[in-house]
Amino acid sequence: MERELYSEIILDLYKNPPNKGRIENYSLEAGGGNPVCGDHVTFTLKIRDGKVADIKFFSSGCAISIASQALLSEMVKGKSVKSAAKINAQQLFEQLGNIIQTRQKCALLGLLVLQEGIARYEKNRKKKTSVKGIVV
Amino acid sequence: MKMKTAARDFPILSRKINGKRLVYLDSAATAQKPLSVIEAEMEFYTKSNANVHRGMNTLSRMATEIYEQAHSKTAKFINAKGMQEIIFTKNTTESLNLLAYSLGEKLKSGDEILLTKMEHHANLVPWQQLAKRKGAVIKFADITIDGRLDMDGLASKAGRRTKIIAATGASNILGTVNPAKEIAKIAKDCNACSVIDAAQAVPHIAIDVKRIGCDFLAFSAHKMLGPTGIGVLHGREGLLEEMDPFLTGGDMISSVTLQGAEWNVLPWKFEAGTPNIAGAAGFGAAIEYLEKTGMENVEGHEKELLKYALKRIGEIENVKIYGPAKGPRVGVVPFNIEGMHAHDVSEMLDRHGIIIRAGNHCAQPLMHEMGIGGVCRASFYIYNTKRDIDALAIAIGDAKKVFGV
Numbered sequence: 001m002e003r004e005l006y007s008e009i010i011l012d013l014y015k016n017p018p019n020k021g022r023i024e025n026y027s028l029e030a031g032g033g034n035p036v037c038g039d040h041v042t043f044t045l046k047i048r049d050g051k052v053a054d055i056k057f058f059s060s061g062c063a064i065s066i067a068s069q070a071l072l073s074e075m076v077k078g079k080s081v082k083s084a085a086k087i088n089a090q091q092l093f094e095q096l097g098n099i100i101q102t103r104q105k106c107a108l109l110g111l112l113v114l115q116e117g118i119a120r121y122e123k124n125r126k127k128k129t130s131v132k133g134i135v136v
Numbered sequence: 137m138k139m140k141t142a143a144r145d146f147p148i149l150s151r152k153i154n155g156k157r158l159v160y161l162d163s164a165a166t167a168q169k170p171l172s173v174i175e176a177e178m179e180f181y182t183k184s185n186a187n188v189h190r191g192m193n194t195l196s197r198m199a200t201e202i203y204e205q206a207h208s209k210t211a212k213f214i215n216a217k218g219m220q221e222i223i224f225t226k227n228t229t230e231s232l233n234l235l236a237y238s239l240g241e242k243l244k245s246g247d248e249i250l251l252t253k254m255e256h257h258a259n260l261v262p263w264q265q266l267a268k269r270k271g272a273v274i275k276f277a278d279i280t281i282d283g284r285l286d287m288d289g290l291a292s293k294a295g296r297r298t299k300i301i302a303a304t305g306a307s308n309i310l311g312t313v314n315p316a317k318e319i320a321k322i323a324k325d326c327n328a329c330s331v332i333d334a335a336q337a338v339p340h341i342a343i344d345v346k347r348i349g350c351d352f353l354a355f356s357a358h359k360m361l362g363p364t365g366i367g368v369l370h371g372r373e374g375l376l377e378e379m380d381p382f383l384t385g386g387d388m389i390s391s392v393t394l395q396g397a398e399w400n401v402l403p404w405k406f407e408a409g410t411p412n413i414a415g416a417a418g419f420g421a422a423i424e425y426l427e428k429t430g431m432e433n434v435e436g437h438e439k440e441l442l443k444y445a446l447k448r449i450g451e452i453e454n455v456k457i458y459g460p461a462k463g464p465r466v467g468v469v470p471f472n473i474e475g476m477h478a479h480d481v482s483e484m485l486d487r488h489g490i491i492i493r494a495g496n497h498c499a500q501p502l503m504h505e506m507g508i509g510g511v512c513r514a515s516f517y518i519y520n521t522k523r524d525i526d527a528l529a530i531a532i533g534d535a536k537k538v539f540g541v
Binding site: 006038061064 | 476477478479480483484495496503509510538539540
């Protein structure tokens with residue numbers, strides 16, 4: 001039987017997303033979106049000793065993109081920045097359930113924005129970094 | 137013809153989607169095809185397939201006759217002077233690009249092109265590119281809060297420097313029907329050419345280019361029951377004579393030497409290369425189907441469905457409907473469910489076998505103007521019934537329940 005696209009986990013994360021908001025005193029701010037569908041997201045991270053001490057995000061988009069961003073924020077919180085940069089699409093899809101091909105872009109929006117932000121933060125020698133307008 | 141039974145003529149409407157009866161509410165994107173259109177294409181390939189305007193043989197004569205007849209039928213359908221004013225293109229987009237090149241060639245730096253904020257990207261980007269090439273200036277007529285064209289504003293922005301006024305005949309998102317006749321008059325008064333993007337108008341309302349008085353009118357076969365890959369540019373004969381061709385090559389010339397070429401007569405001057413002949417056969421059948429139905433019946437049927445849908449969908453809590461409350465409007469219902477993204481709504485409706493469109497509908501500036509990121513759009517045609525709208529209402533209710541909004 002075909003698995004439900006809007007799984008319990010997606011609907012739960014969409015209705016009550018953890019880590020919603022913005023950290024004013026951030027180490028990294030990464031914002032961007034997909035101009036074709038109009039979805040966009042901004043992550044703010046507090047990074048201490050190479051670890052994501054705190055992360056928040058605010059976004060506008062479909063249930064799949066928001067649920068995926070919420071899940072991603074939970075996955076990286078407390079972990080090293082290096083491990084956050086290594087999360088791949090498959091790991092996200094496995095946790096979210098059945099993401100059909102036409103909606104995979106929605107699920108990957110947050111990951112691509114966050115990882116581009118981390119790359120820029122590393123390049124900036126871990127100084128306070130703000131990247132906006134990342135096009136996915 | 138009875139509209140209640142029109143659906144029977146469309147084979148696809150008897151299939152199921154996710155185990156449910158297919159409810160097709162996306163005709164503004166592309167219309168479904170009646171059996172007669174599908175058979176016309178098949179008959180062409182099984183009985184008359186050959187290239188047109190080439191060769192003295194039975195098959196080529198048959199193919200040429202079918203192809204030319206489709207031009208004559210189109211001319212009659214929109215009351216153009218004749219076949220010479222009907223150019224077949226790939227689609228509305230290509231028709232408008234043809235104009236932006238061939239008509240736009242005469243533009244000079246500082247000349248103005250007047251558009252509206254309601255345009256599909258097809259009637260915006262080709263003009264933007266033209267303006268870049270020529271150093272021309274683009275101005276935009278505003279839209280009112282309720283989604284109509286600000287006609288006073290449009291008139292005041294037209295002037296001595298205006299060379300082209302291009303506007304949509306009917307909005308692909310709001311369904312607003314614009315006063316094409318008035319737009320053509322404003323253009324005429326300032327010696328500008330008028331261009332009507334009629335992709336959403338010709339399939340749904342009777343269009344008479346002589347009555348409108350426009351210089352150019354563009355539309356696509358696939359939105360009016362015909363095949364994809366064939367579109368129309370209607371142009372006033374005198375203007376088409378003056379214009380240079382857009383695409384060049386075979387069939388569009390009368391004589392060629394190593395040094396140059398002379399152009400063929402209208403409309404062939406603008407139809408380079410082997411055209412979509414089977415598409416023209418299908419398009420001819422689509423026009424016949426619409427003529428048999430009667431455009432006044434098409435219009436009446438859609439009006440009734442629109443009225444029913446605005447009431448039925450409008451009374452659902454937390455559903456916002458966009459578009460003009462007053463004035464003429466084709467069968468398009470743009471809406472959003474509060475707290476749900478348009479893509480999620482579309483995906484949820486699909487589970488009920490309901491096909492709608494969701495997103496920015498190739499009109500990003502209009503969406504920006506409306507202050508929304510995306511919108512759901514249900515659009516109707518002759519094969520839809522009130523039962524389809526009831527199904528939509530029920531599915532919207534279910535989607536709200538699943539998403540808890």
